[in-house]
Amino acid sequence: MLESQRHLFSIPDDVTYLDVAYMSPIPNCAVEAGIRGVKVKAAPWDMTIHSYYDEVERARTLAASFIGAAPDDVAIVPATSYGIALAAQNVSVARGSVILMMENEHTSHRYAWLELAKQKGARVVTVQRLPHESWADKLIAAIRGSEAPVSVVAGTIVHWFEGTHVDIEAVADATREAGASLVMDGTQWVGAVPFDVTRVRPDFLTFATYKFLLGPYRLAFLYANKNWQQNGRPLEFHSWNRAGGDRPDFYLETMLDYLPGARRFDMGERSDFAVLPIAINAMELLQRWGAEAVYARLLQLNRCIWQEAEKLGFSGPHESQRAGHISVVELGERYRDDLARRLRENKAFVTIRGSKMRITPHVYNDEADIAKLFEIIETLTR
Known part of the structure; x- marks a missing residue:
């Protein structure tokens, strides 16, 4: 062991x-990497176009490995709440439908759905359970027993406040049967629990790095399934997520095509020279341990x-x-x-x-x- x-x-x-579920310490090697990263900005005359891309793609590849995804499936975002807001902008929510979530769901996975329900004329239904009942059973019962169409299920594999397990594969099956979207928050478990996104197949899964991934604050990742990679709408509009955005004359021509995969959802200023090296070194360490x-x-x-x-x-x-x-x-x-x-x-x-x-x-x-x-x-x- x-x-x-x-x-x-x-x-x-x-x-x-x-208390890693509150905030992790950063490994010493990642601290040193962060110091080196800060110094990049101290000498901008030494920077090249590769400074904006190499670490971005390394971080994307590492993050994907923790959820069984491909690098193309993952976007770089600043926070879990940003990833949830991005998902909320894209999923289909009809007037009169319901959005389901567990009681006492984390606020980053709660407020976006309340706002969306208000905008769309939908309703958030909070699922409750008794101590002897399982969250999966209660969520599935709520999905199948809903009188109104279910548009979104806010999911995860662990209740952050109770420390109780959620059989998300069973919940995902019921969500698909109902024709609803499954949006997941992985901040309280990615890096700690092996996970295969291809088994669960959520629409979106977002997770921050500052807890079980032993990484920095203000950095997160967003998985988007193939449908959203082709049709999704980003929250921000800039050249870094555009095909051809790295060209020296990027400002002379309007480039309408996005980069492949989930990169269309990348945040602006994603190439954070201080933050990315910390995340990369911490994730490499976790990857070596397995x-x-x-x-x-x-x-x-x-x-x-x-x-x-x-x-x-x-x-x-x-x-x-x-x-x-x-x-x-x-x-x-x-x-x-x-x-x-x-x-x-x-x-x-x-x-x-x-x-x-x-x-x-x-x-x-x-x-x-x-x-x-x-x-x-x-x-x-x-």
Whole structure:
């Protein structure tokens, strides 16, 4: 099994960091790459046209590899919310139809659909579930039982707030049967969970790099299926996503054709000389470890989390519903209003929302980190 890779990060010995689903640290090699990237802009006289393309295509290729896609299927965008907004601009939503999403869906995967429903005269239906019910079953029931036509299903493989698994392949099948579009947010799992987009076949899938991909903030990617690659409308209009946009005389002629594949959706100023090298180095590191090895490591660490949590009498989702890479522990009566602050004072970092504590390790963690976290929690919640 993959061992702890803490030596590749600048995490102080006295810090217990188990909050990658909030923000990952950047590997040391990626920090160095970012510094070199910043210096590119310090000497613009050394730049060539390749400065605008080479790293863009390397980043695109790496991002595609984490979801089983081809480089042509992936666009470079600034954020998950941008990718969702782009999807919302393209999918067909008829007046009187419904857009389905899970209760407490992440805001980046929520607000665009509320806005679109308002514009189109459609309605957002929030799907709820009881603790013993699965999200996939409830979403499928809502799709098949809807009195109004279903236009869009907002999907993912894990509920970000609950840490519960979603059988997205089953949801995707039901979505296609209904003639609806499936739009997915992968920010809370791409880089942690092996995934094959060709099995699920969503219309769009977008994911940021600053969590499980160990990358920079303000960079994301967007998968678009073949139909949208040919017919989709970008949010921005510029020469970098146009065929011939790299020509020295690009300003003399209007080029109506887009670059092939999902590149039509690329954001403006996509060639961020400081941000892209960080993402590239972090993704190359993950690629060398291998998706299966990383996931196996996270499974082991999350099993350890639940062993420690249950020793202290904490609860959470039923074992059959838990995501393999995220643990959301219910503190119940042992929750304290000042717990998050006191954990930080003890240099232990997790996310606490209400009485739920989300614990998310990555490859820089080991079992000792988890034991130390729960020792601190036991002391603070007595």
